[in-house]
Amino acid sequence: MTFSRDDFPKDFLFGVATSAYQIEGHQFGGAGRSHWDDFAATPGNVVRGENGARACDHYHRMDEDLDILKAGNFDVYRFSTSWARVMPEGRGAVNAEGLDFYDRLVDGLLERGVKPAATLYHWELPSALQDMGGWRNRDIADWFADYTEVVMRRIGDRVWSAAPINEPWCVAWLSHFLGHHAPGLRDIRAATRAMHHVLLAHGRSIQAMRGLGMQNLGAVCNFEHAAPADGSEASGKAARLYDGIYNRWFLSAMFNKEYPAEVLEALLPHMPKGWEQDFEVIGAPVDWCGLNYYTRKLIAADDGSWPGLHEVDGPLPKTQMGWEIYPEGLEFFLNRTHEGYTRGLPLYVTENGMANADVLRAGEVHDPERSRYIEAHLAAVRRAIGAGVPVAGYYVWSLLDNYEWSLGYDKRFGLVHVDFQSLQRTPKASYHALARALAR
Secondary structure (H helix, E strand, O other): OOOOHHHOOOOOEEEEEOOHHHHOOOOOOOOOOEHHHHHHOOOOOOHHHOOOOOOOOHHHHHHHHHHHHHHOOOOEEEEEOOHHHHOOOOOOOOOHHHHHHHHHHHHHHHHOOOEEEEEEEOOOOEHHHHOOOHHHOOOHHHHHHHHHHHHHHHHOOOOOEEEEEEOHHHHHHHHHOOOOOOOOOOOHHHHHHHHHHHHHHHHHHHHHHHHOOOOOEEEEEEEEEEEEOOOOHHHHHHHHHHHHHHHHHHHHHHHHOOOOHHHHHHHHHHOOOOHHHHHHHHOOOOOEEEEEEEEEEEEEEOOOOOOOEEEEOOOOOEOOOOOEOOOHHHHHHHHHHHHHHHOOOOEEEEEOOOOOOOOOEOOEOOOHHHHHHHHHHHHHHHHHHHOOOOEEEEEEEOOEOOOOHHHOOOOOOOOEEEOOOOOOEEEOHHHHHHHHHOOO
């Protein structure tokens, strides 16, 4: 790494991120069944039918992982709590062992001088709530507020920051329209309801945390730079629509209390009754906004049903996921979010990183591709800061190689290599390079 802390504002924070189901080991500690367990158990949904039952066994190896985190000189650890671990049926009875686990996690971070940044939902819904309609059911906003209160009554006095829901586009569109993630639906009406209810749940969760006196609350959305695949008017229109669904729907609702007109026009027949009255809750004030960014997509029009578009393979170098490496997109979104939505609120890059075909040889993992990726995106962050955007931090995804959802254990995003048989942790070259760059 050619940068150091001195190249960023004095109070700029560096961190790493993980999520509960991807690392903890969902079979441990009294966690209830989640819709990801159900999705993975259905043939064809996940590579080799793999699930998060053991994952990285962070549940039992927490102290080892937190020591690795501290040794990397990171300021912030962004983690998620598991709804089904805390409330196995999603409502009602609380699993004391689950709350104890997150209590120990927060204390362990504070003991090591690392700021705990909590996310309440990273995609794994209790199966019992899915049986009741899940994100299609408006009542989920109140269920989620109740869950928020249970968790934050326990750890809310000690977390440094909190956000309700990670990447609402994935919760709603990817999972209910495209069907790639749990619950695996391909239904425009279900997707539309989820697109609205996930925002309503976000707002109710913010209200619940404010009611507990909590501060430093934020919203975390994911972004993909949508560029026309060619110079045609049709492709330009398709890219604009893709941008509306993916990048603007959630930000517009949270910060401008409206939906993008070109998306709403198509989804209006499927919107839940009384949706127009929900923006005061959806737009509950937050203290910061988090941006998760990985790639761009080239979009072309097609003659199929709405939204009438498809992705085109691009010419740029790609990660192991097949995603183009395009740091300029991060700079674009930092600028646009600041100017069009958050207007002065601190922005954090809450996820950025790459999957790479990392191999452990003689006790070491050399991953220069990841180091270059991180450096290029941090350069984009510095350009945005230079243009006056209040970017306050940058978190790498992910601390550990982990369960990569429908792709099983094949794709490695971690700064730390995990042998999924022995569970041995081996910090990669990129981890060591960051640790040197972030040394005080």
